[in-house]
Amino acid sequence: MLNKNKNIVVTGTTGQDGSYMVEYLLENFESRVFGLVRRNSNPNYSNIKVVLGHSNFELAYGDLTDSHSIENIVRRIKPDYFINFAGQSDVHLSWEIPQSTWEINTTGVMNVLEAVRKHAHLCRTYNAGSSEEWGDVIYSPQDEQHPPRARSPYAASKVAARQLVKSYRESYKLYVIQGTLFNHESIRRSPAFVTRKITLGVAKISKAFKENKDFEPLELGNLDSLRDWSHAKDFIDGVWRMVNQEKYRSDLGEYKNETNLTILSPMLREYVLSSGENHTVREFVEKAFKVAGYEGVWINGGLDEEYIINGQNVVKINPRFYRPAEVSTLLGNSTKARIELGWEPKITFDQLVKEMVESDLCTS
Numbered sequence: 001m002l003n004k005n006k007n008i009v010v011t012g013t014t015g016q017d018g019s020y021m022v023e024y025l026l027e028n029f030e031s032r033v034f035g036l037v038r039r040n041s042n043p044n045y046s047n048i049k050v051v052l053g054h055s056n057f058e059l060a061y062g063d064l065t066d067s068h069s070i071e072n073i074v075r076r077i078k079p080d081y082f083i084n085f086a087g088q089s090d091v092h093l094s095w096e097i098p099q100s101t102w103e104i105n106t107t108g109v110m111n112v113l114e115a116v117r118k119h120a121h122l123c124r125t126y127n128a129g130s131s132e133e134w135g136d137v138i139y140s141p142q143d144e145q146h147p148p149r150a151r152s153p154y155a156a157s158k159v160a161a162r163q164l165v166k167s168y169r170e171s172y173k174l175y176v177i178q179g180t181l182f183n184h185e186s187i188r189r190s191p192a193f194v195t196r197k198i199t200l201g202v203a204k205i206s207k208a209f210k211e212n213k214d215f216e217p218l219e220l221g222n223l224d225s226l227r228d229w230s231h232a233k234d235f236i237d238g239v240w241r242m243v244n245q246e247k248y249r250s251d252l253g254e255y256k257n258e259t260n261l262t263i264l265s266p267m268l269r270e271y272v273l274s275s276g277e278n279h280t281v282r283e284f285v286e287k288a289f290k291v292a293g294y295e296g297v298w299i300n301g302g303l304d305e306e307y308i309i310n311g312q313n314v315v316k317i318n319p320r321f322y323r324p325a326e327v328s329t330l331l332g333n334s335t336k337a338r339i340e341l342g343w344e345p346k347i348t349f350d351q352l353v354k355e356m357v358e359s360d361l362c363t364s
């Protein structure tokens with residue numbers, strides 16, 4: 001168990017992964033956890049409401065695009081771990097806001113790396129990488145060796161961040177890792193992503209059915225996209241294992257830094273986290289409605305495709321949700337993480353869909 005003297009900075013704490021990471025750390029360790037938030041006109045701390053007030057938790061302002069704020073935090077706290085889950089995470093939106101996507105996801109990562117290099121050289125640092133980096137994949141399932149083939153400004157920003165992470169690790173001997181995480185979801189997933197959009201839509205339509213009211217069908221884009229979806233909670237455990245690879249010291253060789261402290265080899269391993277199965281968006285729609293007690297049929301095809309339940313159209317296509325360049329299939333091979341980190345996902349795809357739909361049914 002990590003003792004109280006360890007300081008852990010987590011960014012992106014108002015989002016899905018950061019909030020689960022903060023909870024995981026506070027539940028399992030006695031370390032002091034600093035959750036970074038950026039300034040917002042209407043702050044939304046709903047994902048961290050359960051940890052606000054916890055004696056080992058402190059909120060601090062820090063914006064990845066403001067190097068001063070990140071440097072000040074790192075200089076003040078001297079973290080033992082810096083877990084960076086902050087990001088512009090919306091792939092579709094990255095075509096609308098490419099520059100800020102880059103500034104947050106790439107320049108922001110450089111700001112973290114520089115701050116750690118200058119003020120917390122032994123800090124174990126994690127940056128959130130994505131399976132989107134592999135884009136139009138050339139083999140399946142994808143493992144750590146797959147080359148980057150970005151298809152969006154978002155993916156390009158993560159590829160560039162990965163190269164920064166690699167070069168800082170090799171140049172300055174930092175313990176810094178960028179994992180490659182396939183899609184992971186939960187009841188905290190933003191409605192901008194297709195899974196949550198569907199579960200919220202199912203809840204709204206289900207309510208309308210029960211109350212015999214009119215409703216607008218759910219509008220989606222590419223129904224044939226294949227994604228390897230997991231539960232976000234499973235991935236938090238995997239990320240924590242990545243930044244705690246003690247047993248690989250001897251395999252990779254230790255070295256001394258200028259303060260003569262032994263730290264890990266720069267050849268740290270980066271890992272894929274994935275479930276190892278993929279499903280279409282169409283299948284997610286069917287399963288989500290089934291959890292709510294409805295089964296339907298798909299009619300027509302192409303842009304006219306519709307999902308019909310009780311004679312009513314509940315899903316239709318809106319080309320607005322198609323992407324300028326699609327990643328049509330992703331499927332992860334996480335064998336390395338399973339063998340070397342002893343990690344494995346515990347929550348199945350069906351359980352994930354059920355949890356998300358039931359939660360949205362309760363709150364709609």
Ligand code: NAP
Nearest residue numbers: 012013014015016017038063064086087089128130183184
């Ligand atoms: P999320 O729910 O969208 O959360 C993103 C977080 O980043 C929010 O707390 C957001 O704060 C914060 N943020 C954005 N810009 C910031 C800035 N300039 N400075 C400080 N904080 C900032 O995303 P997530 O699903 O938790 O994903 C976490 C990370 O993993 C992201 O980098 C994402 O790209 C990456 N990733 C996610 C998945 C996935 O399937 N979930 C897969 C691969 C990689 P506000 O609340 O203020 O907006």
Ligand code: GDP
Nearest residue numbers: 091192193194195219220221222223225281321
């Ligand atoms: P991503 O894999 O990180 O881009 O996660 P998303 O949940 O945003 O998208 C997953 C897949 O669903 C992509 O291939 C999208 O093109 C597809 N998709 C189909 N309809 C929609 C939609 O209405 N919204 C979103 N976000 N994605 C959609």
